[in-house]
Amino acid sequence: MPEAPEPVPDAPPPRIVYRHRLVTRVWHWINAVAVIVLIGSGLTISNAHKRLYWGDYGANYDHAWLEVPRWPGWLTIPSLYNLAAARSWHLTFALVLAFGLLIYLIWSLANRHIQRDLRVRKDELAPRHLLDDLKAHLALRFHDPANPAAYNIFQKLSYAGVLFVLLPVLVFSGLALSPGMDAGWPWLIDIFGGRQSARSVHFIAMALLTLFIVVHLTLVILAGALNEVRSMITGKWEVPE
C-alpha cells in the first residue's frame, strides 16, 4: 500500500534586509586592511624598543612600567625585523586610517547612520536590559526578533567605543609621537601627559582594538559568518530564524 505523502510545510522564504549602506561597507574593508597593517607594522616598531614609560622621557635607564614581549615574525610587518620598512607601512596606512575615519564619521553624521543606528537609548542601559541582552548573547541570540536589523546594546557600545574613542585616541596618540607635530600642535603632548605617556596610551589602545577584533570575529562566526560577511560586502542580510 503506497504511503500517503506527508505534507511538506512551506518553509517561509528567507527574509532579506538591506543592512549596511555602501559607505559603511567600503569604509569597513578599507579600515580593516589599514588596522591590520597598522597593528602588524606597529608590532615591528614595538620590537625596536619594548619598554613603555609614563611622562615626557623614558629610555633604558628610566623606570619602565611595562616591558612587552618580542613579537614573533608571523605577527609583524614585515616578517623579518626592519624598522625603516615598518615605519613606511605604518606612516602610510596611518593616513588611510585617519582620513578614512574622518570622512566616514562626517558621512555617517550626514546620512544619520550614527544618530539612527548607534544612538544608545536610556532604557537600553538599564541593568535589567543589559542582563537580558547578556543572557541572549550567551544563548547565541543576537537579534531582537521585533527589529532584527537593529544593533543590540553591546554592539552599539562597542562600535561607538571603537569609532569615537579607540580610533581617535590611536590617531592622536600616534600624532603625539611625531616631534614635528609636537612643535606644531603642542597640545598633543599635553593631552596625553608627555610623549612617552602617549606612546603607552598608543600601545594600550592598540591592545584594546585587538581585543575588539578578536571578539568581533568570534561573534561574526557565531552569528553565521557567511551571512554576516555577505552583508558587509553586498549589504544584504538574511534575518535569522
Added chain:
Amino acid sequence: MITRRSLLITGAGGLLAGCDAVGRSPVGKSILGGGEDAQHFLQRSIVGRDALAREFRADQMSPRFRVNGSKSADTPDYLAHAANNFADWRLRIDGLVRRPFGVSLAQLRSMPQRAQITRHDCVEGWSAIGKWQGPQLSQLLDLAGLRPEARFIVFHCADLYRGTPYYESIDLIDAYHPQTILAWAMNDAPLTTGHGAPLRLRVERQLGYKHAKFVMRIEAVASLAGIGGGKGGYWEDSNGYQWYAGI
C-alpha cells in the same frame, strides 16, 4: 574541508605574508614612498616654519641620557684631535657658499649662543631630555653666505659605520630654524665622546638619527643626488630610513 575559521586564519596569514611581497615590489615601494611624501607635505603644511619644539625646565631633564649610535669615531685623525682636546680642530663650511671657511671650537664657543632643554626622540621609540648649547646653524650659514642654488645642508661626520663616515642632511627650513644649533655643550659641560664631541647637530623637530654627531664639515648642496647613495643620509641610504624624520 575549508572551514570558515581556517579561511579566516589563512586569509589573515596570507595578508601578512602578502605585505612582505608588496613591500618589496616596485608598486608597493612607490605607494609606501608616496605615503612618506604625503606625511612630509602635510607636516610642512600644518607646522609653521618657526614653530618651536617644546623646551623643558632643568628639573624635567632625564637623570641619565643614553648614548646611542656611534660611541666614538675611531679614525686616527679624530683620535689625534680628541687627544689634543680639539685645540687645532676646525669645522669646515663649504660647498655652495660665497666664503668657505674653517672655524675653531673656541670661536664657536665665543659666538652668540643658544641653550635649550629639549626632548630627544629616537626612531626606536625612547626619549631623553637634555640641555644643549651652541651657536645657531643659521649664523654660520650667513657668515659663509649661501648661494641661491643651495637647497640642502649636509653634515659630514668622523664616526664610521661599516667603514663609511656618517652623514646626514636637512633642508633650509630646518637649517634656519631658531632651535637648530651646533651643540658643543650638553648638560652644561663640553660634549662627551659618546654624545659626539666636539660638535653635534641639534635639529629638534626631527628624530635622533638626524642629529649628526662628530660633525667635521658642513656642506651646502643643490641636490642630495651626489651625497652617498643619494638619499641624504647614512641610514636613509643603507636601510631605507625616512629622510624627513619629523614623524
